[in-house]
Amino acid sequence: MxxxxxxxxxxxxxxxxxxxxxxxxxxxxxxxxxxxxxxxxxxxxxxxxxxxxxxxxxxxxxxxxxxxxxNLKKGAFSPEEERVIVDLHAKLGNKWARMASQLPGRTDNEIKNFWNTRIKRRERAGLPIYPPEVIRDATLYHIREEQYFDQPYNSSLSSSSFPPLLSSSYPKKLNASSHYHALVNPKKLNASNHYRGPLNHKKNQPISLYGSSSNLFNNNGFVISNNYARPVSHDYQYYNNGFNTSSIMPPLAPSSVSSSITPPDSVTPASSNVSGVDGFMGASSKVNNEQYEVSQFSPQENIGLLGALVVDGRSILRNNKTRSEDSTVVAAAEKSSNKRKSIVIMENALERGTTVESALKKKKNSGKSSNETPVSSSGTGKKQIAKEASLALEEIDVSWDDDLCSLLNNFPTEMPTPEWYSGGDHKAESSGRETHQQPNAPPPPIDQELGWNNVGTSWNNMPSIC
DNA sequence: AACAGCAACAACCGCAACCTA
DNA sequence: TTAGGTTGCGGTTGTTGCTGT
Structure with missing residues (x-):
């Protein structure tokens, strides 16, 4: 209007x-x-x-x-735009300007207003903010980020408070300006978390990895690498319909730096040539009087609400004392390696719908004679996966905070994607008052408590708010 | 018809980063 | 190196119009 x-x-x-x-x-x-x-x-x-x-x-x-x-676009957001906003918010948090860069003709203010009005509405209705599919994909997104950006010696992010984590998916009041703000707003971060990604030569500023759709991920010669395969779920198919899929993909390592699928170690010997890519700046850090080249982006640059989830989880996983002068590089690396393995296992399980336990057993048995215990075949649900992930992590001797276990065990389970998100008939919700139902609605809700059912749960057909 | 509640939008404010002399 | 100016960003508040009672 x-x-x-x-x-x-x-x-x-x-x-x-x-x-x-x-x-x-x-x-x-x-x-x-x-x-x-x-x-x-x-x-x-x-x-x-x-x-x-x-x-x-x-x-x-x-x-x-x-x-x-x-070239400003006026009028209500299209269904595609709305879905992009939801996805981006799950990944970036309240980064309105960055989100606006993904939506040509839209301003940060528009997006902010759009989001706030809908958040308020959903909060008032006690409904989750993100569709479960968005939560899942955003979680994978941030897990991937963590694989690349794990910084054992640079953990100034607070882990003292466990953020709402998946609270965004639960009918819990979201206070974006509270401690979460400190996690999503790089300006509030400790200076040691400075950006280490590609820089804009002119302004010496970080290049937005989420820049205009025409130059995503290849600013200043930064080469897009397809080596790191990212599974694109059906939920993302719409991005290919007028939206650049890569815009929401995790930052990728420069192909000349990492040409294999294996994520680069967070700390590599200084001899590694990471400065060969124009625009990509490697930062150096000293650990135990040894110079190391740290070639990574700061995940804090594009962290979202769900990113806060992973970051805090990572902080929990991480031994906060690894910065101590007594720690050795080797010990830290081993620890980091184990954690990374656990993340990979979790991630793979989430992707494939298999259980973490199965993944772990495969990994274990690959070097041993089989002495198998029955592998769960029923646990394809996320909750089951998450539960087994925590078990798997215990097995590989990774300290696992109760809070993070809680996160995994509370992972939303089998909640159907609302029609507005899955590309169904969409009616602009600008009025926010109309109600409609899909003629061919999927089966009845599984988890009505969370509101991701098919009747009156989408943003388009939310129940009336008193 | 009057009123209240709400949604959508516009604009302001404070802060921080950046730029430049 | 520093201080002042500029710009960008995100949070908040104010305004307007619509809808329901």
Whole structure:
């Protein structure tokens, strides 16, 4: 619903000469458009001086960016856009600007408003925020990130508080501005978690790995590698219909750095050539007086709510004392290796729908004579997988915090994907009041408690909110 | 018709990072 | 190296219109 800007200058100046606030008038818009067309964008503080507008530069920039600049898409979000937003939010968190970069013509403010209004609605209805499929894929996404970005010696992220983890999938109030904020907002992070990815040569800024759809993952010669196979579930098929799938894929190692499927160790000898790729900057760190090249991106750069889940889980897994001067590189590496194995096992099990126990047994038996205990065949549910994942992790002697076990054991189980997400008939929910049902609705809900049933559970047909 | 509640949207504010002299 | 200016981002608040009672 677009509201026309009133011509009435109802917002009076506080006093003569002050900068005006409130809604913009058409006249003001015209002045700003004319100014930008003449002088171009930027140097916003000079706009009020040179154009005669009684608006601060900041306000001018915002007005231009959100409403006046060309190629802005107006109107309600399309179903595809909405699904992209949900997916991106699961992966990135409240990174509105980055999300906007994935949605041409959309502004961060639009996306933010879209999200907030729907979150509020769902919260009020006591419904989960993300569809289960999104949770699963985002979890895999972050697990993969962790495989690449595990930083045994750089663990300044707090693990003191276990974030809501999958709380986003449960009818639990989400307070995005609480401790979670510290996890998703890189600005709030400890300086030691600085970005280590490719940099923009001009500004010496990190290159957004989620940049415009035309240059994803290959800015500044950063080569996209397909070596690291990412299973694309049917849930992501829609991305190929006008949206770039790679935009939501985990960051990939430069092909010249890692040409095999094996994730690079987080700490590699300094002799490794990681600076050969233009735009990719390897950072050095000293451990026990030895120089190591750390070639990795900071996962904190694109962490989402579910990312916080994994990061905190990782922090739990990680021995927080590994930064101690007494730790040896070897010991830490072994520990890290075990943890990574566990993650791989979990991940593979989640992907294939097999049990972690089975995966682990296969791994164990690959070097031993068979002395098998029956392998669970019924545990294809995520809950079962998660449960067995924790068992598997115990077996390989990885310390496993109760909280993380709780996370795995509470992994949402067998919740059907709502029709709006799975590409069914979608009705714009801008009004938020209409109700509709799929004529060929899948079987009745399995987990009505969480609201991911087929009757009145999608964002389009949420139950009426009192 | 009047009112309340709500959703959607626009705009502001504070903070932090970046840039440059 | 530093300080001031600029820009970008995310959270919050205010406004408007619609719907239901």
């Amino acid at each position: 677009m509201r026309t800007i009133s011509n009435n200058n109802e917002v009076e100046n506080d006093y003569e000469g002050s900068l005006k606030k409130g809604p913009w008038t058409q006249d003001e818009d015209a002045i700003l458009i004319d100014y930008v067309n003449t002088y171009g964008e930027g140097n916003w503080n000079s706009v009020p001086k040179n154009s005669g507008l009684s608006r601060c530069g900041k306000s001018c920039r915002l007005r231009w960016a959100n409403h006046l600049r060309p």
